[in-house]
Amino acid sequence: MSREPIVRNVVIIGAGLAGLTAAHAMRRHGIEPLVLEKKSDIGATWERRHPQLTLNTHRSLSSLPGLSYPPGTGAFPKRSAVIAHLKAFRDRHRFEIRYGVEVLSLAKTDGRFVIATNVGPLHAKSVVVATGRDAVVSVPQWKGVESFTGRILHAADFGDARTYVGRSVLVIGGGNSGFDVLNHLSRVATGPVWLALRRSPGLLPKRLGGFAVHRLSPLMATLPIPLVDRLIGWTQRIAFGDLTRHGFPPGRFDAATRLTENDVAIAVDDGAVKAIKRGQIAVVAEVTEFSSSSVVLADGSTVAPDIVIAAVGYASALPPMLDQLDAFDGLGRPRLRRWLGETSVPGLWLVGMQPSLTSYFRQAHREAEQAARSIAKMQVA
Template structure:
């Protein structure tokens, strides 16, 4: 349901993705009608723009948001398009108040409260919304990290950012280099191979940890939940021992083994790769691991080992950043890598009434943690209202 705004709000939520919708639903369950604002014309815009092959890496039963479970008809591993349908149903079910098609440009403190309002939310259409509480839920993966390789401006091949990739069909019969060995890069490489690309190279700077999505019928998420609160060094030690039997050995196919740092990487925002086909594609030769990209030279890509490749296209999947600086960077609430110094039930330091959700990349599953954070934020907000 759309809302035209024009009044002081108890809570403004910035972002109509899973995190923002979950907070609004949890607040509504406690009698607070939040206003959710998003630059997109529809809820779940980031999920609408992911590649077609994508499914949740966490099972349906552990991925629902507060107050409305993912329908069984969507299967155990929910497809991208069905995640979008779920978010649409979720917003309708909870009658979330939405103001869509208008970006938030900046959030600022009010010098003096106006009927309890502590914040002013500036919108791209020139209007402002005042609020007692503001929840930022624009997402961990908001702004793509764009490459800066020497010679990039003169590269004569096609350059595609992962956010713009939908399917490998347009590259059937062509050679493609994928840069980035996270879940996105490895899955795009697999999709390209399955869709008929002649050669698919996967540039590897840091060998990834690769885990099966399930082991003996148990989802990998179960392990992530179990170790979520353990000391990183303990988890790294145990994971290092188990890697010999749980992680595939692809060294003879050009992919070195990962180090004994699985959980330490998670704390840096780099979760393990879940195998949804890449291991088989590498073993069969349909995806070929190669060295990291160092530079571009006309039609060639120069790798760190001196090898030159001449791909028809390069797909860049080197990650994202939160992109929060224009929104709240002036408030002193961001820390390392431009991420909030607090999240969930803990308000921003020195900024009462400002909350963040969805700015971690947990091993226990993003949607699960968004649901937990939503309930915590709703409880904290209603305690201070």
């Protein structure tokens, strides 16, 4: 006689900051979730990033629920501080976390989810996917790129900035990742550095007159998006002047719109613009193709970097995981019933997949609370 499988109330996939936030919200609403993490410990994604990494969001808006950073933490916490923060939160709450469990796919049968993993199937009434927006790196296959004899890497693999001393570097992409790389390169004695831009980025200074600009984000989040577009554009002009004089394409007042509609994060400057103005970094046209020793740009010119850093974004791990569920629209975006993470598949929630004007932490908390309230009501009913 076969035994009926144990069905968990809630399974959370991912034990990063979104998954831990979701677990905390579930417990607050009387639900003890099972959390699955494919790595051997939490913080692995942060450990992979380069050692100079700091948050672009202020400490006061970048913490897990009910836990502050220790005294002495900088206004923009370093990678090591974030990892310690995650582990302190986990140790405080002692959630049920199973490490080394990779979710391969989700299916739904008879009103419950069947979760296929590398250690066997699990069953759940509700599932929260909290694997993050940047689980998979994205590198375009430019024409001729296979013949290039230099080094090509993604911004996620930037490493220690000191290893670029004396090297010529082409950074492709002026988004959040691209400017993070440039901010660090601006502090070391590199060879020539180029920034290839397709369009002018939405760009804010980390500080303006000593004030951390990000601290205004909760106020900005209450305003109409078109007004926020204008405010960001004006702040950019006040902070940096006319960037077209330094090779930037003409700017557009649409940074907040692109964030909310296309998930394009707003870039943050912490030294790169000064390096551009003094000639340490040159802004060039977008990349069209590669040859064995050079990169061809849209205006027909070429550059010959030792290293090319593709700062062109990330992708989520959702499509292969949710392939058996009708959870995506024709453009490959999750079908959401509401903007706070509820999908078109009953019982399936996404937490930490959408950017916001405030912070990844704040947005994940809002989505987790919405999911927990709804799941608790559903289970009572």
